[in-house]
Amino acid sequence: INSPLTITGEARGNWFFEASFPITLVNWDGLIIAEGIATAEGEWTTEDFVPFSAELEFVSPYAEGNPDFMKRGALILKKDNPSGLPEHDDALEITISFAQ
Secondary structure (H helix, E strand, C coil): CCCCEEEEEEEEHHHCECCEEEEEEEECCCCEEEEEEEEECCCCCCCCEEEEEEEECCCCCCCCCCCHHHHEEEEEEECCCCCCCHHHCCEEEEEEECCC
C-alpha cells in the first residue's frame, strides 16, 4: 500500500457509534503508524451492512534495502465501543504490505 490509503467497505451498523469507528495502521512490530476514523455513508442505526470510507496518511516504514519482513503490517478496523465493556469489543485485522 501507499499513502494516502483510501479504505472503503461495508460493516454492520452495530460497529458504528455516532456514524463512525476507529481504524489503525501498524507496522510489522505492532507500532502504530497511522490512526483515523471510518465514516458511515448511510444510515448506521441498523443491523444491516452500511457502506463506509476512510483515508489514512502515513510514512511507509519500509525502504529499499530493508529486510523483507519490514514490508509487513496490518490494517485494524475496530468496532466502536463507547461502553468500554470488553464483551462489546471486536476488531478485524487485515494483513498488508507496504510499498517503498
